[in-house]
Amino acid sequence: xxxxxxxxxxxxxxxxxxxxxxxxxxxxxxxxxxxxxxxxxxxxxxxxxxxxxxxxxxxxxxxxxxxxxxxxxxxxxxxxxxxxxxxxxxxxxxxxxxxxxxxxxxxxxxxxxxxxxxxxxxxxxxxxxxxxxxxxxxxxxxxxxxxxxxxxxxxxxxxxxxxxxxxxxxxxxxxxxxxxxxxxxxxxxxxxxxxxxxxxxxxxxxxxxxxxxxxxxxxxx
Amino acid sequence: xxxxxxxxxxxxxxxxxxxxxxxxxxxxxxxxxxxxxxxxxxxxxxxxxxxxxxxxxxxxxxxxxxxxxxxxxxxxxxxxxxxxxxxxxxxxxxxxxxxxxxxxxxxxxxxxxxxxxxxxxxxxxxxxxxxxxxxxxxxxxxxxxxxxxxxxxxxxxxxxxxxxxxxxxxxxxxxxxxxxxxxxxxxxxxxxxxxxxxxxxxxxxxxxxxxxxxxxxxxxxxxxxxxxxxxxxxxxxxxxxxxxxxxxxxxxxxxxxxxxxxxxxxxx
Numbered sequence: 001x002x003x004x005x006x007x008x009x010x011x012x013x014x015x016x017x018x019x020x021x022x023x024x025x026x027x028x029x030x031x032x033x034x035x036x037x038x039x040x041x042x043x044x045x046x047x048x049x050x051x052x053x054x055x056x057x058x059x060x061x062x063x064x065x066x067x068x069x070x071x072x073x074x075x076x077x078x079x080x081x082x083x084x085x086x087x088x089x090x091x092x093x094x095x096x097x098x099x100x101x102x103x104x105x106x107x108x109x110x111x112x113x114x115x116x117x118x119x120x121x122x123x124x125x126x127x128x129x130x131x132x133x134x135x136x137x138x139x140x141x142x143x144x145x146x147x148x149x150x151x152x153x154x155x156x157x158x159x160x161x162x163x164x165x166x167x168x169x170x171x172x173x174x175x176x177x178x179x180x181x182x183x184x185x186x187x188x189x190x191x192x193x194x195x196x197x198x199x200x201x202x203x204x205x206x207x208x209x210x211x212x213x214x215x216x217x218x219x220x221x
Numbered sequence: 222x223x224x225x226x227x228x229x230x231x232x233x234x235x236x237x238x239x240x241x242x243x244x245x246x247x248x249x250x251x252x253x254x255x256x257x258x259x260x261x262x263x264x265x266x267x268x269x270x271x272x273x274x275x276x277x278x279x280x281x282x283x284x285x286x287x288x289x290x291x292x293x294x295x296x297x298x299x300x301x302x303x304x305x306x307x308x309x310x311x312x313x314x315x316x317x318x319x320x321x322x323x324x325x326x327x328x329x330x331x332x333x334x335x336x337x338x339x340x341x342x343x344x345x346x347x348x349x350x351x352x353x354x355x356x357x358x359x360x361x362x363x364x365x366x367x368x369x370x371x372x373x374x375x376x377x378x379x380x381x382x383x384x385x386x387x388x389x390x391x392x393x394x395x396x397x398x399x400x401x402x403x404x405x406x407x408x409x410x411x412x413x414x415x416x417x418x419x420x421x422x423x424x425x426x427x428x429x430x431x432x433x434x435x436x437x438x439x440x441x442x443x444x445x446x447x448x449x450x451x452x453x454x455x456x457x458x459x460x461x462x463x464x465x466x467x468x469x470x471x472x473x474x475x476x477x478x479x480x481x482x483x484x485x486x487x488x489x
Contacts, residue, residue: 123316123374126276127330127381128305137332142320217361218319 006189009176014196016090017172020162024094025155028101035061035102036109037135043114047121047134061103069100069161073168090171093162101158108153112146113139145216152208156201163197173197223290224251225417226275226385231284233270244270245281246441252434254384257411257418259428259449261464262438271438272387272421276308277301288385306334309378309416313390315370317362323349323373324358330381341380348376352406368399375406379414386410388420392427404431425464429453437461 039057042050067075073096077087080095116139124138140147166174173193181190233245244267252258262268273279275286277293286293288304296304317326324345331341349355352372362370371391378386388407392400408431411418420432428435428449436446437460444460445452456462 117316117319119312119314119316120318122278123310123312124329124333126278126305126308126310126387127333128302129333130302133333137329138318142318144320216320217322218363 010173010189010192010196013171013173013176013193014200017159017162017174017197017200020090020093020097020165020170020172021155021159024097024101024158024162025151027094027098028105028154028158029151031098031102032105033109035106037113037139039106039110040113040139041131041135043110045114045118047125048131057106061106064099064103065107067100069096069164070167072096072100073165073170088169088171093165093170093172096165097158097161100161101154104157105150105154108150109147112143112150115146116142145212145218148208148212148215152205152212155204155208159197159201159204225254225256225289226252226419227285227287228275229285229287231271231274231286232282233267233274233279234282244441245274247284248438248441248443249284250436250443250446252417252419254417255411255415256434257408257420257432259420259422259432259435260438261422261425261428261435263423265440266438267441268421268423268438269389272389272419275385275387275419276305276310278310306330306381307383308385308387309381309383310387310389311371311374311378311391313393315362315367315374315394317370317373317377319362322359322361323354323365326362326373327376327380330377334381345376345380348379349373351379352376366399367395368403371395371399371403372406375403375410379410382414384417386416386418388418388422390421390423393422393424400427401430407431437464 035057039054039061040046041048042054042057044051044054064072073093076096076099080087080092083095084092086092120142121134121138124134129138162170162172163174163177164170166172166176166178169175173196177190177193180186181193228251229249231245231248232243235242235244246267248271260268260271270279274281277286281294288308291304293301293304318329321329324342327345327348328338328341331344336344346355346358349358352375354369354372354376357365357369357373362373365373374391386407391407392403395403404427407418407420410416411431418431420427422428432449434447435449435452437444437452437458439460444458445456452461453465456465
């Protein structure tokens, strides 16, 4: 059984992981949501097709998504230093996490919005709705269940990425697992961190799915 | 007198990967105010494309559409949005907002028009009464039958108080009896609010049931147009003759037949 100092460390690690995950998800959506909307709207089948804008964002998001996270982490260190002031610790990890998550989130938002029935969009157009009304009141509103499932997936993925940042001193549970499990051969602590990570993912996943089901009106109930 | 809707030399060509498709070929016709105008043709005749051109959901390749003397194709985007609020449309698959309840669906065009929420709700409730669905105000579209969904769609269209109502195969997904009740509702709306109605259909019975005028479409061309009784009694073109000849049983009798059949089955 780990002593109280270890327990406190694990508790702090859990908090740090949650902090990185949630803050990164939030900022990931601040960037990714508008980007996803623009992708869906400017697509050939979208409500305002624009080949140039679409291709540009498409290219940009594919590039970032093709860089392995561990390398991106190192690559953006100058930017991280400029924004946070240092290149290690939980807050510093948020920067590469957001950069990695935003295009990924944008893709999921794009896919969710494209699921919305074209007929409903057309009905709104036939009523004289403008582009922003359609985005806000038709696309985002009708896709909300799918968008929430997307948030759940994003949180899970970002949580996994945040643990990876442990390899370069990123803080949180991943950091603990690497330091104790890898460098000191204390596999018991490593296993505990894994259990905590699994439980965290399960809880976040559960909340997300429950919310998206609760908010879905398409089912007969 | 200037006709209410005038279509002049309308053409629509689609460019697909495997060549070009001329969906609508040089069509001209006029619709008078308060008419119920049927556009009939087999699937692929171009009737859906034609009706979608009437509110510019589809941009015509060439030609003009005048509504109340104004040329739609010459309007700015903003003016077009205003004009569309005056041209309602209902669809084969209803196209209701699935995440909004019935009342909020009917409120939607009022939101677009910038009506205050309270006033919008009050007006929407009145319209739900018109289509006999007041008790479903809080229900969601997934909980309704096809006929009820189309009634909600009609109430939603009426909310914007339009002068024109376009119906794109509005009864094609419905059974004969429900079709009949929807057609009756359309007729009532036409009489009560004086709304000009354009009905797209492949069913002759629909035309006979409610239309005052009809246009026969075949392969993207307008074959014949005129008052329903003229086209029915003395079709001039082959296309019109074919449609009149192949005309199935009356919707009314079809529904009755179904009833009697059920009774017979039960008795037998």
